Amino acid sequence: MDPQVEQQLAPLRARCKDQGDIVRQLKESGAPEVDVKREVQELKNRKKELEDMILSLSPTDTFDRAKMNDLIKRRFFYDISFAIYGGITGQYDFGPMGCDLVDNMLAEWQKHFVIQERMLKVNCSILTSEVVLKASGHVDKFADYMVKDVKTGECFRLDHLIKQHFEKKLSEKKTSQEERETINRKITLLDGMTMEEMDRIVKQYDMKSPLTGNDLSDAMEFNLMFPIYIGPSGNLKGYLRPETAQGIFVNFKRLLEYNQGKLPFACAQVGNAYRNEISPRSGLLRVREFTMAEIEHFCDPDDKTHNKFDQVANTEMMLYSACAQMDGESPRKMTISEAVRGLGLPSLGLLSTPMEVGALDFFLRDRSYILGHEPSQADVTVYKALEQPPPKHLVHASRWYHHLGSFTHNERLDFRGERSSIEQLTGGRQKGLVANETLGYYMARIQQYLLKIGINPKKLRFRQHLNNEMAHYACDCWDAECLTSYGWIECVGCADRSAYDLSQHTKGSGVKLCIERPLKEPKMVESFIAVPDKGAIGKAFKKDAKAVQEALAALSNEDAEKMDKALTETGEYDLNGYKLTRAMIPSFKREQKKVHVEEVIPSVIEPSFGIGRVFYSLLEHSFRVREDDDKRTFFSLPAVVAPIKVSVLPLSNKQEFVPFTTKLADALTELNLLVRVDDSTGSIGRRYARTDEIAIPFGVTVDFDTVNNVPHTVTLRERDSTEQVRIPIDDVPLTVKKLADGKIQWKEVTDKWPRFIAQETTK
């Protein structure tokens, strides 16, 4: 970045870093979670301050959202649903252009992931039974906070309401400086507040409904799922699925069988998901119904290597690590191999062998060999400070001083700065930035896909979740974020969800969702087993008796102990909704068994695409205005995703033109290319402009030379450069096909055929 800009950013970076250090210290000292949360929130606020400043100082982007929206509306890419009745926010209908663009994005997704990675596919029910979403945690936890207008019942998302109220106050002249400061402070803390804290603010400032001025209810939690009742009786409660992933998890057993019991394998699903967002906003970015494309990659929890990792190892990516966010640093470009394998140095906290200390010495003398990430500036500063004994009251530093001092100079010299991985240096105690190869592999593949469909590489980064952003079960999570006029937007999530989902559904259904892994040596294990009275169970549960027996057989030792205790103490036990009594399970027994396999719950790596968000970012990234005419706007979409691949434009509507136009359009269609014939009377320039607007990458013009001269030739034009060549009409279909499939580039066409200047004949 420009040094002057860096100078302006330096104080903001330092503020992040100071706060990051506070968070680290609190975590290290085992401070209470509320304190950590508060400071993490402050860290996020400072990070946002820094990012806003970076955006405001970057070279001005001339993107004009109003202009783009006008084009989107005029050429019906998409529009608000039920517009003739006034529309509903958060719901959109896609027109012909939007549909084709989404279809092409998904077709490319299918090729890039499902076909190339040989994934399995499923298409599961959208109407989802409550038990499934109870087990996944969505029924209890998938919620936002809101308040209601007590008279009209209108709902407001709590954080949005408070922010709006405060912003209004800030705009009023009568608000004192002191009040402004308090309000600003509260706005920055809003993101991490609990419901009770926000509720107190609503009451303290006597906030009313912004629409009617009526009183507001107490704050409440609002589950974002759409509840439904399946069937006419209304007895079976369910929800519209809030994500497609659960359909894959509940089918794991069948999928594993289909895959002959082998790991790893991945399964993909594309379909709509539904979230009852309290206040949808920012166009397609926050809606209530959207298409997701999700992949669940199941692998051995102890082996997350990926056999194709080497194929992507050199992919360069812009990574914004949690550490960099905490230190107020910028995202960094590095190869995914460096990010996963961590070619760099261990951080000070992990130095414990002479070789590791040697590595740091080496670094301090000569940075040149560093290939991956470097130790943070904080580490270097502390390490340098340790050359002098630190004052005794700095207990932590003193400990390090003595520890590092215990290695002799010669011992340290053993390290010569070879390209060792951080994992080798620390004996596996510190790994790279990205948790494992499989996660890294998918991150690289996600990037390749996004670039292929036309996402601007300069407006793409992968941001690692901070510890408290990540679901408690996830061990690492990176979001592919695209920069848009709304800021950086999460478009694809990529998480290592460990064994969480399959464990939850194993508990919820009583069906073991695991694999059997051969043991190196057989071992004896003790099982605690329920011995049921089959007759009593059959009598009590009739057709469900088999399911009860299976659930009993699948009980873990721990659950069997719990059941025995409950039956003794209360006489009853609830097993997945079946009420069991002592008479049904008269006894339990302990058994020693020699086992040759162990049951292991696979880990899940999940790339999850919000297709609408990728679609919108793609439109922003490819929106262009012609330099010589600011009314001529168009989308510069790559041919692979452009809805219509080629236009055919006869220069005259004379009868002699018709056979040429028809034959050409038919030959192009025969190659599965979507063609638009525009034989309207407008000037050719205006017709080109119309085809550019809907992103048609190639245009063929049939002119008087085509009709009059032999061999018959036409012009072929490329949208972005507006360059044209003269080409025999019979060569057009295959050339366009190759261009549209990305098999050849436009340059090859201009190298092969003469540039077109003007027609020889005009009648």
Ligand code: AMP
């Ligand atoms: P999540 O399961 O919340 O991580 O969401 C997965 C992906 O779905 C995100 O990366 C977004 O791209 C997309 N997404 C989530 N919520 C919405 C929404 N309300 N509207 C549009 N896209 C969304």
